[in-house]
Amino acid sequence: MAKQKKQPRPKAITPKGFRDYFGTEVTRRKHMLDQIAAVYHRYGFDALESSAVETVEALGKFLPDVDRPNEGVFAWQEFDEKGNGDWMALRYDLTAPLARVYAQHRNELPTPYRRYAMGPVWRNEKPGPGRFRQFYQCDADTVGTASMAADAEICAMLADTLETVGIPRGDYLVRVNNRKVMNGILEGLLIDNEVTRALPRNLEDALETRMSDWQFADPDAVLRTIDKFDKVGADGVVELLTTGRKDQSGAFIEGLGLSNQDASRVVAFMGARGESNEATIGNLRALLDGSKVGTEGVDELEQIVDLLEAQGYGPDRIVIDPSVVRGLGYYTGPVYEAELTFEILDEKGRKRQFGSVAGGGRYDDLVKRFTGQAVPATGVSIGVDRLLAALEAKGRLSNDGQGPVVVTVMDKSRLADYQAMVGELRQAGIRAEVYLGNPKNFGNQLKYADKRNSPVAIIAGSDEFDAGKIQIKDLVLGAKIAESATLEEWKERPSQFECARSDMVAKVREILEAENDG
Amino acid sequence: MAKQKKQPRPKAITPKGFRDYFGTEVTRRKHMLDQIAAVYHRYGFDALESSAVETVEALGKFLPDVDRPNEGVFAWQEFDEKGNGDWMALRYDLTAPLARVYAQHRNELPTPYRRYAMGPVWRNEKPGPGRFRQFYQCDADTVGTASMAADAEICAMLADTLETVGIPRGDYLVRVNNRKVMNGILEGLLIDNEVTRALPRNLEDALETRMSDWQFADPDAVLRTIDKFDKVGADGVVELLTTGRKDQSGAFIEGLGLSNQDASRVVAFMGARGESNEATIGNLRALLDGSKVGTEGVDELEQIVDLLEAQGYGPDRIVIDPSVVRGLGYYTGPVYEAELTFEILDEKGRKRQFGSVAGGGRYDDLVKRFTGQAVPATGVSIGVDRLLAALEAKGRLSNDGQGPVVVTVMDKSRLADYQAMVGELRQAGIRAEVYLGNPKNFGNQLKYADKRNSPVAIIAGSDEFDAGKIQIKDLVLGAKIAESATLEEWKERPSQFECARSDMVAKVREILEAENDG
Known part of the structure; x- marks a missing residue:
């Protein structure tokens, strides 16, 4: 409630070299990471999520091609009450933090320690087209064994992983x-x-x-x-x-x-x-x-x-x-x-x-930096964005981009009734929502459904409510009809029809199933 | 290959107020976030992952109880070639970045824009017991509608979410x-x-x-x-x-x-x-x-x-x-x-x-900071760690802590045979690994299996290989027998037995199923 000082408007932009990920960009990556984690887990690897921030000294200096003032990392100094300042930095990969974690927790961790990790890393590099300063890595490493069986296992796991995510x-x-x-x-x-x-x-x-x-x-x-x-x-x-x-x-x-x-x-x-x-x-x-x-x-x-x-x-x-x-x-x-x-x-x-989409190797001296004792280790890092791009090129990305069923609003005073409709659809496991923008212009509601990639719109005004009916608009079919010259093949499947309110869930499900089969 | 300058050993510690998450700490949080995302998705919300780094001006100053020099955020100055420096910072929540994202992309995004986001946020606060400077948030917001239906929907979704993750x-x-x-x-x-x-x-x-x-x-x-x-x-x-x-x-x-x-x-x-x-x-x-x-x-x-x-x-x-x-x-x-x-x-x-485990509300002026035009918005943030602690208190955390089947190594020259065994188990969807530490001390191998929370160990030396057999050790049963005073109830289920090599997968599966039922 205290008044904010009047300031110039901030610019609505990400810092240079950073970006946002929307909708299927997020869920497809997540789906792929889930598949990879399942393979890693089956191979006996345990999850680890280390902190994104490390001390600069723990990270060490192993980045190649360093052409930036901060030597490739984002770093800042943290002062305590006495004015002493430690340098902290965002991790630039998942291997340096693993070496720190293993050195710190080696008495509690099993030996060998098989761990996987996935998450963003940050590089203070000059951004370029398709080259970002925050990106995902997905690693698996075995620490504490010099056996070549560990290296062989990771190569085999890498092959299994690629086949699992959809590279034949x-x-x-x-x-x-x-x-x-x-x-x-x-x-x-x-x-x-x-x-x-x-x-x-x-x-x-x-x-x-x-x-x-x-x-x-x-x-x-x-x-x-x-x-x-x-x-x-x-x-x-x-x-x-x-x-x-x-x-x-x-x-x-x-x-x-x-x-x-x-x-x-x-x-x-x-x-x-x-x-x-x-x-x-x-x-x-x-x-x-x-x-x-x-x-x-x-x-x-x-x-x-x-x-x-x-x-x-x-x-x-x-x-x-x-x-x-x-x-x-x-x-x-x-x-x-x-x-x-x-x-x-x-x-x-x-x-x-x-x-290349993944690479790694044996690094027997990384943990030694901390402990003074040799701790052999080997591991792989998957370039998540490269592998996603490959799956896209192969047409192997999961088709999860379907929007929600949109219940349109013809009569603002019936909002509770529309909400009840989406409630029923959601209960049935169907993604659904009421249009919550300004309902005055019905065309805008259909444009919204289009932008959301909605498969179905539900329409009900006072006539429908009085008759206990609703209108169902099959938007995917509508788009197909609009695209194709001949209407012949769609004749038996109308793109909009009326049905009893009580049949809503069943009819919507029929359409969704037909679309997912087709 | 260039020689590193001799430096004192770095300390193997996280910066103050940061921590690492191991094994089930990671997978249980992930499982809960997946459940929450499924509810949000069913309600029509789309995923968004904004960059972790924002300009300081875009983040704004909305944190309460700011008692640290950097006003609650981790920030640093980035200099370009001309020596001009912009201040950048780690996001302290997921709402301020949403306002920036919506202002930046409002022409491409649907209106209203329903989005969910989950991920770490960072606070430059004094750390304390159980109070960390990096923690997870999980948000859902609707931007672009003043309708109370949006607020009501988020309250309903919050109730559904709590029940879905296991709060009755x-x-x-x-x-x-x-x-x-x-x-x-x-x-x-x-x-x-x-x-x-x-x-x-x-x-x-x-x-x-x-x-x-x-x-x-x-x-x-x-x-x-x-x-x-x-x-x-x-x-x-x-x-x-x-x-x-x-x-x-x-x-x-x-x-x-x-x-x-x-x-x-x-x-x-x-x-x-x-x-x-x-x-x-x-x-x-x-x-x-x-x-x-x-x-x-x-x-x-x-x-x-x-x-x-x-x-x-x-x-x-x-x-x-x-x-x-x-x-x-x-x-x-x-x-x-x-x-x-x-x-x-x-x-x-x-x-x-x-x-409290979640909170939120309507914030109609956040986007206006950027655009000058009022954009109404409302949303909720779930305190992920608090909710996980609640589920733990209720005994509702998923029981995914089972370790891998460990194939022990009796004869180092047979490594390929042991690898073939885990290969078969993994093919059958069973989490398994060969012991890759020094195999000399067999006791260490069983201690390792214990530390990994392994349900089963496979044992095969030259006698077994010659006879086409293996030994299966039921480690969970062994632990139960060790705990309980009377052996009576375990009589019919031996904790170690011999079986044909070709029956390995079937026998291991029997034990795992018995344990998951029991």
């Missing part, structure tokens, strides 16, 4: 690689110069020479170059890894300075996927040339494949693919990615594969 | 009041002094006197005093409204300076609830003594009651109660509150009524 077998592929194999290939790559060229080819002999003169290639730069494979092809990658390359605009991009031999080995690694998983494993072993960490990685891939094949998950669903590179810095072992292989048209009308 | 009729009451009636009573209350005492009793005559000499009581202070009714009783309220009162500690609290007559009228208003809604309406009309705004409020209450009674919602479910005071400043008409009337024991073991 053959339209997806879970591709598995191993960071250790990549390290075996990428670590110790030398810049090709006079010193390194003079080194003995054999590493053990080379170790006898002066290491301070060696120049190592930056593994991250090599990884970033590999990631351009889809754009520039194998030859382009070799050029970028060695002496450099002119891009389409004519600009010259410096090379990383590897020898042709090493560059070819890197490209061969990317393309090492064979006809079968066994062939891929053979290719990798040959390329790794006995590297200890690399061989450990191939052994792990072999274990995963064996476990999966014993359960019937063959290479038509889950396959070893050395070209998989996951961006996040914290992976330490197997990495995996679910790719949808069917084609869609891009914005320029060209066909392209739909691409 | 008779254990709750939706109490309705009207801000206009309160204004009719409270506005124009004069401080009792020489000037005002000399005023003619009749307001119109009084208006002829010098208004600048009048001293009005602060309506907010009167409201706050009324809110102490439960604590200090009618006599205490009269004292606080007039000359003041000694509290239990002996400290004297200044009175508001009303005349005894006015104070009695206020207390009479609070206690104006009669034997029936009709009686209450009669009492209110008598007390209001022709006040224009007050009478308008009573007329509205009468309309609501008429509409509800026509639909069968009598005073056993929804009742007019002039003692309802809602804290938020933006209400302009009917206000309503759902109260649970059954008794629970408080922390000191005393019986008390459970109290």
Whole structure:
């Protein structure tokens, strides 16, 4: 009741990069998340909902491609009474909070701890078309076991999940690689110069020479170059890894300075996927040339494949693919990615594969940040919006967009009677409402029903009340008749008819059933 | 792969006032929200999920009891490339964002717009026991109609919702009041002094006197005093409204300076609830003594009651109660509150009524902040955690806490066989997992199963594999036997038995069904 100070009107807009979700945008996502949660639950995973706000130090700094002042997160400082301020931030994924939760509650939680989580995450990134600063993730992770059975299980679960939500077998592929194999290939790559060229080819002999003169290639730069494979092809990658390359605009991009031999080995690694998983494993072993960490990685891939094949998950669903590179810095072992292989048209009308909808891997050092003790962990994150877009492209979204039956208002003094009608319909489980806008213009009431995507309108004025009747207007049929040139096929089903008030529920149900069948 | 700078270990804790939710804490809330959403949907309400982040100006300042530096919200400034900074904040409720959404999208949305929303909100308040800075709300609102039918509908829907989630009729009451009636009573209350005492009793005559000499009581202070009714009783309220009162500690609290007559009228208003809604309406009309705004409020209450009674919602479910005071400043008409009337024991073991779990009302001016045009609106918010606590007190929470069947690992080289077992169980819709911790200590595996609340453990070593058999351990039965002194009643149901590998799924299902029946 205190008077508000006169202020300029606030703008009715979301902050830049944020958006609202309406009606079926909400319920379809929810339906898909429910389906995913059911699979996760059947696999023994327990729900976790951690707080959306974390201390900045607990979140850590693991985001790739950080180009914003706040290093990719939304953060603020909270001052207490004494003026001491802690920095807090919105979570940017569900993995960093899991590591914090496990470290905090590890004495009460079972080991291993299988948990799933779904919810919004926030990124303080430059927004772009279709790129928002709040979006959903849906994760499943197993913390506290180094067993490859945990990684295999998550790959199998990912395949089951995709089929459950409506991606048929053959339209997806879970591709598995191993960071250790990549390290075996990428670590110790030398810049090709006079010193390194003079080194003995054999590493053990080379170790006898002066290491301070060696120049190592930056593994991250090599990884970033590999990631351009889809754009520039194998030859382009070799050029970028060695002496450099002119891009389409004519600009010259410096090379990383590897020898042709090493560059070819890197490209061969990317393309090492064979006809079968066994062939891929053979290719990798040959390329790794006995590297200890690399061989450990191939052994792990072999274990995963064996476990999966014993359960019937063959290479038509889950396959070893050395070209998989996951961006996040914290992976330490197997990495995996679910790719949808069917084609869609891009914005320029060209066909392209739909691409990745989920990814994850093993991150054995995240919990250690808090506890100092190694706690192995592995897990996957589903890109909820991407997967929804895929289901939309496949026409697999649930058809839950039907509006309510609208009871129109012909006589304002009969509001209680109209309310009684919707009461009966709702009791019968039928979505229904009375028109609550200004009833003066009947046309507006039908326009409203149209906007609501209503299947049926009920009409009753004083004549109908006196006769104990109502009018039922079949709006879906009406729309179909309006669309189609010939009325023939609709002749036997009138789009508006009169019936006894007492038959209302039965008649409305008949129409709804006919529409849901049709 | 770039080396992280050596830093002190982060603390594994949530920020103060935040918490995590585990397992059934998540799924039971979700189950309840699903039930509520189904009722809202049947009433014709559409889902809306607005962004969690809003501009500070869009949120406005409507929080009561603000005692924190940031005025009750978590806010931060976002700088763009030019160094211009907008203030952004986490939403503190779901109503302020609805007003923004409706103002922003009003041309595309139907009018009236019925929407429901559920999700976390954030308050930058001092945390306390059971009082968190992130919590769930679950709202339904109708925007764009001044019709009392909208308010009546929401009261009816609230009653239906409570019954749907498991609060039986008779254990709750939706109490309705009207801000206009309160204004009719409270506005124009004069401080009792020489000037005002000399005023003619009749307001119109009084208006002829010098208004600048009048001293009005602060309506907010009167409201706050009324809110102490439960604590200090009618006599205490009269004292606080007039000359003041000694509290239990002996400290004297200044009175508001009303005349005894006015104070009695206020207390009479609070206690104006009669034997029936009709009686209450009669009492209110008598007390209001022709006040224009007050009478308008009573007329509205009468309309609501008429509409509800026509639909069968009598005073056993929804009742007019002039003692309802809602804290938020933006209400302009009917206000309503759902109260649970059954008794629970408080922390000191005393019986008390459970109290309020939902509240709302009409707020006709919130959208106007943005658009300048009046847009009437009314809606309710359910306190999700309070309602969950109520269901727990009533033993009505869904019993979904059963853990997975755990397939134990006796022989590490047989991992693929164990995985095949859980594969079969999962295929049959049974929640199951292989133990993925270190299998060396078998006791740890059974402890794990216990911690997971597993109903069944499967055991198979090389003997069993050779014989094509497995051992099934009924863990729930085992626990019951361990609890009870006599073994008699369990004689016919052994807690561990051997069966053929091929009978595994059938036998496990038998046990699960027996447990769910028992």
